[in-house]
Amino acid sequence: MTIAAISTAKSPAGIGIVRLSGEEAISLACGFFQGKQSLDDPANDRKLLYGHIVSEGEVVDEVLAVAFRAPFSYTGEDMVEIQAHGSRIGLERILNCFISAGAEPAKRGEFTKIAFLNGKLDLTEAEAIIDMIEAESVSAQKQSARQLTGHLYRKIEGFRTRIKDTLAHLVADIDFSTEEVEPVDVSALITTCEAILAEMKALESTFTRGKLVQEGIATAIVGKPNVGKSSFLNKMLREDKAIVTDIPGTTRDVLEASYSLDGIHLRIQDTAGIRKTEDTIEQIGIERAMASMEEADLIIALFDASRPLEEEDMEIIERIKDKRVICLLNKQDLGSVLNKEAMEAYFPGAVIETSFIRDEGLAAVEDLIESWFLSGTIEEDEIQIYSLRHKLLLAEAVESLSKAVEDIRSGIGLDLAEVYVEDAFLKLGEITGQTAGEEVLDHVFSKFCIGK
Ligand SMILES: Nc1nc2c(ncn2[C@@H]2O[C@H](COP(=O)(O)OP(=O)(O)O)[C@@H](O)[C@H]2O)c(=O)[nH]1
Ligand SMILES: [Mg+2]
Numbered sequence: 028m029t030i031a032a033i034s035t036a037k038s039p040a041g042i043g044i045v046r047l048s049g050e051e052a053i054s055l056a057c058g059f060f061q062g063k064q065s066l067d068d069p070a071n072d073r074k075l076l077y078g079h080i081v082s083e084g085e086v087v088d089e090v091l092a093v094a095f096r097a098p099f100s101y102t103g104e105d106m107v108e109i110q111a112h113g114s115r116i117g118l119e120r121i122l123n124c125f126i127s128a129g130a131e132p133a134k135r136g137e138f139t140k141i142a143f144l145n146g147k148l149d150l151t152e153a154e155a156i157i158d159m160i161e162a163e164s165v166s167a168q169k170q171s172a173r174q175l176t177g178h179l180y181r182k183i184e185g186f187r188t189r190i191k192d193t194l195a196h197l198v199a200d201i202d203f204s205t206e207e208v209e210p211v212d213v214s215a216l217i218t219t220c221e222a223i224l225a226e227m228k229a230l231e232s233t234f235t236r237g238k239l240v241q242e243g244i245a246t247a248i249v250g251k252p253n254v255g256k257s258s259f260l261n262k263m264l265r266e267d268k269a270i271v272t273d274i275p276g277t278t279r280d281v282l283e284a285s286y287s288l289d290g291i292h293l294r295i296q297d298t299a300g301i302r303k304t305e306d307t308i309e310q311i312g313i314e315r316a317m318a319s320m321e322e323a324d325l326i327i328a329l330f331d332a333s334r335p336l337e338e339e340d341m342e343i344i345e346r347i348k349d350k351r352v353i354c355l356l357n358k359q360d361l362g363s364v365l366n367k368e369a370m371e372a373y374f375p376g377a378v379i380e381t382s383f384i385r386d387e388g389l390a391a392v393e394d395l396i397e398s399w400f401l402s403g404t405i406e407e408d409e410i411q412i413y414s415l416r417h418k419l420l421l422a423e424a425v426e427s428l429s430k431a432v433e434d435i436r437s438g439i440g441l442d443l444a445e446v447y448v449e450d451a452f453l454k455l456g457e458i459t460g461q462t463a464g465e466e467v468l469d470h471v472f473s474k475f476c477i478g479k
Contacts, residue, residue: 029055030141031125032133033118034478040113045121046478047107047130048138053094056107059087059124066094066107073099080109082124088117102138103145136475140468143460150460150471151179154414157475158241163285164292167241170413178410179417182230183459189223190428190452197445213435220432220448224425230412231421237413239324243285243292244400247319249347250329251339252276252300255357258383259329260284260297263392269297276300279312281319288393291401296323302339317346325396326352330370332380333361344373353395354378360385416471417458424454 029049035042047056057067062078064071073095080087091110100106111121126132136157143153155174162168173179196211248256252275260269260282269282282297296319299312320326326347330340354374356365359382370378377395381388412418431447434440456462463471 029130030133030137031055031122031130032138032478033122034108034138035113035118037115037118038113039115042110043113043115043118045109045111045118045125046133046138047109047125048100048102048104048133048141049130050105051129052105052107053096055125055128055130056092056094056109058128059121060090060092060109062092066092069096072096075110080111080121080124082120087120087124088112088114090121098145101147102141103147104141133477134472135477136472136479139475139479140472143468149177149180150463150468151183151417151458152177153460154416154471155179156479158413160476160479162241163243164240164287165290167243167292169290170237170240170411173410179412180459182410183455186223186227186424187452187455187459187461189219190448190455193219193223194445194448194452197441197448211441217432217435220428220435224428224432227421227425227428230410231418231425233409233411234413234415234418237411238415239400240291240411241413243294244324244396245322246293246295246325246327247316247323248295248297248327248329249316249320249343250300251331251337251343252302254300254329254331255355255381255383256300256329257282257297259327259355259357259381260295262383262386262389263295275302276304276306276309279308281312281315289397289401293325293396301343320347320350324351325399326350327355327392328352328374329355329357330365331358332356332363332365333358335364348373351399352377353392355381355388355392357381357383357388359387420454420458424451427451427454 029047029051031045031047034044034046053066057065059080059082060066060078061081062076064076066076071094073093075091075093077091080090088111093108095106097103097105109121111117139153139156142148143150152175155171159168159171159175162171193216196216248259250256257269257271257278261267261271263286264284268284270277278297279299284295286293286295298316298319299309301313301316304310328343328347352374354370354377356363356367356370356378359380367378367380379388379391427447427450431444434444434447453462457467
């Protein structure tokens with residue numbers, strides 16, 4: 028089978044690429060490509076050839092075309108890439124030439140799936156491709172680039188090799204236990220397993236941070252009406268994104284914005300001020316504010332420092348005091364009646380006095396966010412996981428291996444331990460794809476776009 032797809036974005040651009048992969052890729056392309064040199068000629072393998080795509084005597088576009096002969100291509104099959112002008116219509120016409128000549132429209136992620144099945148990359152590397160395409164910050168892109176170059180794969184493979192070794196010892200002991208064979212050194216086995224376990228747990232614990240890097244920090248700005256929430260958003264973004272007025276209840280819907288702090292991505296939501304209201308629209312806005320607050324990784328809670336706390340402020344404090352909160356005592360320029368130390372009781376080390384009118388306190392907010400989320404910046408060679416799929420499998424592998432250690436230690440019987448060790452081995456293999464079933468693969472590749 029030969030598949031074809033447009034691999035570039037479907038919006039006007041300088042160039043766009045149509046890809047073909049499969050046994051017929053080169054012959055199909057030759058049916059439409061006309062140039063001085065032939066794509067068919069093995070001497071032109073991986074050379075960019077100038078020419079035209081011609082269909083029924085009509086020039087569709089002026090293009091550059093390149094053939095990659097198997098196995099030296101992205102998918103490992105014969106491939107052709109046609110670089111045409113980045114017109115959606117033009118690219119679709121070129122694609123249709125190939126489809127009408129017998130190519131199958133590629134499914135989501137199919138090129139990469141074939142590459143995976145041909146052993147060009149493992150599952151973590153394939154997943155890194157989609158993450159990299161979707162990365163929204165420099166650090167997210169860097170993180171997926173590391174995974175793309177096999178860092179995680181090698182780490183997991185390392186665990187697998189060592190676990191396999193352990194397994195071999197256990198199997199040998201079980202199979203030959205009735206014969207005169209040297210028994211397994213149980214304490215050495217426990218030591219080995221515990222060492223692997225510790226490393227696996229350490230990797231698992233990088234997830235929280237890795238996920239924040241990849242997905243950004245969901246940040247909710249909350250507080251009573253008129254305390255300066257929208258002003259804060261505008262100051263952070265350095266643009267007038269949200270409407271700021273002195274009329275309480277101005278912001279009604281949740282307003283989303285993106286902000287990059289030293290390469291880490293903040294997804295900020297400015298929300299409606301929380302208060303009791305009869306206004307239906309405002310009430311919906313307040314419910315959304317509550318939801319945003321619940322889901323946030325970070326809450327920026329604002330209070331008007333020029334007035335004493337009211338019941339509504341206390342309700343907000345009550346709701347958020349166990350979360351990760353930065354508390355801003357705003358409007359310091361009007362004179363403060365709120366006591367910073369008293370607020371520290373609720374939000375230790377996280378109370379900052381601000382005045383947006385005077386541009387005061389914003390740098391301190393940024394510093395605090397950085398110290399919380401960027402502290403101990405990642406070493407270049409450190410491996411973090413950020414995918415929930417990896418984290419769950421790793422957790423299962425940790426659990427199985429822990430049970431194995433318990434069984435070995437308690438002397439219950441090595442055959443039971445073997446089952447657990449085997450399970451840990453398989454779970455890790457599901458991360459890299461070695462032991463992943465069709466269902467897992469379908470799930471992973473369905474997240475891709477067509478043409479990738
Ligand atoms: N004096 C003073 N006024 C502020 C400060 N921050 C915001 N305001 C004003 O307070 C009003 C409400 O601000 P806004 O950002 O819309 O508050 P929100 O309802 O919490 O989103 C506006 O008139 C702002 O100009 C500040 O630090 N000092
Ligand atoms: Mg507002």
